[in-house]
Amino acid sequence: MSLTQLARTRVQQLTPYQSARRIGGQGHVWLNANEAADSGQFSLNCERLNRYPECQPPQVIERYAAYAGLAPEQVLVSRGGDEGIELLIRTFCEPGRDSILICPPTYGMYAISAETNGVNVVEVPLTDSRQPDFDAIIARLGEVKLVFLCSPNNPTGDLVDRAGLLRLLNAAKGRALVVVDEAYIEFCPEHSQADLLAEFDELVIIRTLSKAFGLAGIRCGFTLACPEVIGLLLKVIAPYPVPDPVAQIAAQALSEEGLLLMRQRVDEINQLKAELAEELLQHPQVNEVFAPNGNYLLVRFTPGSDMFARMSRAGIILRDFASRPGLADCIRITIGSRAEMDAVRDVLQKEQ
Numbered sequence: 001m002s003l004t005q006l007a008r009t010r011v012q013q014l015t016p017y018q019s020a021r022r023i024g025g026q027g028h029v030w031l032n033a034n035e036a037a038d039s040g041q042f043s044l045n046c047e048r049l050n051r052y053p054e055c056q057p058p059q060v061i062e063r064y065a066a067y068a069g070l071a072p073e074q075v076l077v078s079r080g081g082d083e084g085i086e087l088l089i090r091t092f093c094e095p096g097r098d099s100i101l102i103c104p105p106t107y108g109m110y111a112i113s114a115e116t117n118g119v120n121v122v123e124v125p126l127t128d129s130r131q132p133d134f135d136a137i138i139a140r141l142g143e144v145k146l147v148f149l150c151s152p153n154n155p156t157g158d159l160v161d162r163a164g165l166l167r168l169l170n171a172a173k174g175r176a177l178v179v180v181d182e183a184y185i186e187f188c189p190e191h192s193q194a195d196l197l198a199e200f201d202e203l204v205i206i207r208t209l210s211k212a213f214g215l216a217g218i219r220c221g222f223t224l225a226c227p228e229v230i231g232l233l234l235k236v237i238a239p240y241p242v243p244d245p246v247a248q249i250a251a252q253a254l255s256e257e258g259l260l261l262m263r264q265r266v267d268e269i270n271q272l273k274a275e276l277a278e279e280l281l282q283h284p285q286v287n288e289v290f291a292p293n294g295n296y297l298l299v300r301f302t303p304g305s306d307m308f309a310r311m312s313r314a315g316i317i318l319r320d321f322a323s324r325p326g327l328a329d330c331i332r333i334t335i336g337s338r339a340e341m342d343a344v345r346d347v348l349q350k351e352q
């Protein structure tokens with residue numbers, strides 16, 4: 001018997017998440033993972049590295065709560081937003097019986113985390129206007145424990161309609177949790193749904209330091225919810241999920257100065273994004289530029305334009321979404337530094 005056959009049947013059959021890092025590529029301009037072009041400077045105190053860290057480092061929790069306008073009891077810190085997603089599934093879904101609901105095309109980790117944990121995935125595709133199909137979701141509420149919405153949606157950039165979300169939250173009362181993934185909300189903070197946490201205990205919000213804060217490398221994310229839900233997640237989370245150096249850096253990123261730097265980075269990225277969008281819209285081989293609400297643009301090129309390969313030949317690594325339902329000829333471009341955007345522009349302007 002091979003050791004593979006010793007593994008859980010489910011794991012033997014599993015295809016791991018094709019993260020941007022895993023897919024990789026050859027090049028020097030990395031615009032495929034929605035990372036920031038810089039991270040900023042941080043200092044580390046190594047005097048306490050012999051000690052286990054706090055499960056929920058108080059300064060990180062307090063500062064994130066203040067930043068989000070919430071009470072510390074409404075905040076959980078974890079190993080990236082991805083761990084928050086996984087914890088929700090492990091806390092609320094019985095393997096082999098319960099289901100989550102997703103609205104594709106969307107972020108891949110909801111389905112991957114569910115499948116890894118033996119939890120079913122119900123798909124209710126986005127409508128033609130790329131909104132969650134709220135009527136169809138509400139009709140299936142009895143079958144699912146968690147509904148995952150993403151706003152801005154990765155990769156399409158669309159924001160969840162607030163009136164629809166309110167309708168869903170009212171219908172979900174006492175029946176299911178509605179998770180709104182706001183990994184990119186710093187790029188359009190006026191569209192956060194976090195204020196609804198005051199009204200709806202069924203609402204959960206996922207956040208991260210990986211995008212606007214420029215800290216994908218430290219793996220730090222947040223789950224925002226009512227104290228009862230946070231308490232349940234704390235029963236399941238590992239005893240020491242946040243390494244001490246991560247907590248130190250996160251606390252600095254969430255200081256007044258850190259927040260100022262983050263907002264400057266956001267302004268810069270939004271400016272570069274607007275410039276690139278304008279350029280793309282005038283390009284003869286561009287069919288559509290999707291909603292520009294994150295730190296990326298999803299672009300539909302004309303069939304056969306071969307833009308992904310042309311960028312790749314110039315050393316620019318992008319993310320190809322062409323094989324996803326409804327996203328034929330679509331490529332996602334992360335907004336990087338000005339120099340990186342110039343490199344993209346050079347390829348766009350070259351003779352086809």
Ligand SMILES: *Cc1c(COP(=O)(O)O)cnc(C)c1O
Pocket residue numbers: 034079080081082083107150154181183206207208209210211216219220221
């Ligand atoms: C990047 C991302 C996350 C979380 O990323 P972490 O690095 O695990 O914090 C969550 N949701 C979406 C939609 C993302 O794009």
